[in-house]
Amino acid sequence: MTDRKATLSVGDKSIELPVYSGTVGPDVIDVRGLVQEGVFTYDPGFVSTAACESAITYIDGANGVLLHRGYPIEQLADQSDYLEVCYLLLNGELPSPEENQRFHETIKNHTMLHDQMRNFFNGFRRDAHPMAIMCGVVGALSAFYHDQMDVTDDEQRQITAHRLIAKMPTIAAWCYKYSIGQPFMYPRNDLSYAENFLHMMFGVPCEEYKPNPVLAKAMDKIFILHADHEQNASTSTVRLAGSTGANPYACIASGIAALWGPAHGGANEAVLDMLAEIGDESNIDEFIAKAKDKNDPFRLMGFGHRVYKNFDPRAKVMAETAHEVLTELGLENDPLLKIAQRLEKIALEDEYFVKRQLYPNVDFYSGIILKAIGIPTSMFTVIFAMSRTIGWFSHWNEMVSGDYRIGRPRQLYTGSPKRDYPAK
Numbered sequence: 001m002t003d004r005k006a007t008l009s010v011g012d013k014s015i016e017l018p019v020y021s022g023t024v025g026p027d028v029i030d031v032r033g034l035v036q037e038g039v040f041t042y043d044p045g046f047v048s049t050a051a052c053e054s055a056i057t058y059i060d061g062a063n064g065v066l067l068h069r070g071y072p073i074e075q076l077a078d079q080s081d082y083l084e085v086c087y088l089l090l091n092g093e094l095p096s097p098e099e100n101q102r103f104h105e106t107i108k109n110h111t112m113l114h115d116q117m118r119n120f121f122n123g124f125r126r127d128a129h130p131m132a133i134m135c136g137v138v139g140a141l142s143a144f145y146h147d148q149m150d151v152t153d154d155e156q157r158q159i160t161a162h163r164l165i166a167k168m169p170t171i172a173a174w175c176y177k178y179s180i181g182q183p184f185m186y187p188r189n190d191l192s193y194a195e196n197f198l199h200m201m202f203g204v205p206c207e208e209y210k211p212n213p214v215l216a217k218a219m220d221k222i223f224i225l226h227a228d229h230e231q232n233a234s235t236s237t238v239r240l241a242g243s244t245g246a247n248p249y250a251c252i253a254s255g256i257a258a259l260w261g262p263a264h265g266g267a268n269e270a271v272l273d274m275l276a277e278i279g280d281e282s283n284i285d286e287f288i289a290k291a292k293d294k295n296d297p298f299r300l301m302g303f304g305h306r307v308y309k310n311f312d313p314r315a316k317v318m319a320e321t322a323h324e325v326l327t328e329l330g331l332e333n334d335p336l337l338k339i340a341q342r343l344e345k346i347a348l349e350d351e352y353f354v355k356r357q358l359y360p361n362v363d364f365y366s367g368i369i370l371k372a373i374g375i376p377t378s379m380f381t382v383i384f385a386m387s388r389t390i391g392w393f394s395h396w397n398e399m400v401s402g403d404y405r406i407g408r409p410r411q412l413y414t415g416s417p418k419r420d421y422p423a424k
């Protein structure tokens with residue numbers, strides 16, 4: 001890749017390390033040889049560490065850029081649809097019109113769940129968090145396709161991708177239906193991916209569900225905007241799990257578990273909880289003060305990002321979509337939305353947030369849209385997981401179809417040195 005070198009001095013030793021350049025983005029120093037020199041690098045939170053090579057997604061956080069296979073997220077959100085983005089992430093190129101149609105048909109043919117899977121849902125308490133159900137049910141898919149999980153077989157990996165993309169909306173919607181005690185709705189092949197999800201969420205067997213095109217379009221945008229995001233915590237979890245040779249369903253279940261945390265995918269649910277807690281515009285100042293107080297663990301949910309130190313490009317698209325959805329539903333004066341708008345304005349002007357480059361992130365707006373559509377907050381992260389499945393799968397697929405080693409980080413040990421067990 002390069003003959004450039006970085007030189008590291010440790011004590012009286014000088015160590016030369018290769019430097020590589022990607023297509024775009026910062027150079028990376030190859031520290032793999034350091035272990036032979038008896039030293040490790042120390043980087044908790046992987047702030048300065050590239051854990052893999054990847055050709056799927058590029059983020060330039062300083063300039064608010066997000067590219068999937070080179071295409072800007074704003075263009076994909078405006079001109080593409082979620083299934084086409086899935087094809088792109090998975091295969092590296094946009095499909096031809098024929099390939100696109102075939103892909104849409106293939107996904108439609110895999111949307112039903114094995115009938116035995118209904119029993120899994122019935123085993124959960126009705127008040128179980130839908131993420132808990134989803135995590136269990138997706139892991140359980142491996143029990144249904146155990147004869148088609150050879151990670152070294154290209155064809156089996158493709159079929160697994162189709163199954164996951166197709167079945168996730170069914171699983172997600174059934175998690176919801178189970179929690180409210182309504183019958184599970186079966187997928188309908190005459191509907192688009194987003195319309196079908198809305199049908200399985202809000203339809204009932206006794207009457208035909210007619211999806212609202214504005215809401216279906218907004219859902220599709222939410223799916224696109226959450227489809228992938230480079231080596232974030234859940235994707236890295238999937239890669240790490242996959243590096244052991246674990247089956248893809250188990251790996252995706254591990255990604256779902258990692259996504260659940262409030263610092264990651266749980267943030268859009270946390271945003272709505274926070275807005276409800278603030279309750280009234282008159283309380284905003286008090287919450288801003290709490291967010292700035294280092295002795296208070298409270299953080300302004302939906303603000304800040306590890307990588308974006310500028311406006312998250314996804315947040316811009318989401319903000320526009322939020323406006324369209326609220327207008328369509330006549331909810332422009334929704335009190336929670338009013339609080340959100342005021343919070344956004346204050347945070348964008350307040351020195352604390354400006355200095356730390358804490359902009360509203362995608363979750364700030366997606367929560368507002370989902371709530372307006374009528375989706376309960378406990379389902380927000382489930383929808384994130386369903387959309388992100390293609391990203392997780394594409395990264396897993398990229399890893400297992402190339403050269404990879406088991407992921408095994410080292411540590412800076414600060415415990416007791418060797419000592420003897422006290423004699424009795």
Ligand code: CMC
Nearest residue numbers: 263264265267291299300301302303304305306356361363
């Ligand atoms: N409210 C108040 N202060 C904050 C916030 C916030 N939301 N986020 C960061 N800070 C402060 C933090 O206290 C620190 O201040 P100081 O330098 O004085 O110690 C500074 O900003 C840098 O924060 P950090 O914790 O070092 O940043 P990080 O990169 O480790 O964390 C984050 C990124 C997203 C976890 C964090 O900003 C956060 O907790 N945000 C709220 C949760 C949220 O909205 N998460 C969704 C992220 S987007 C969806 C996704 O990709 O999963």
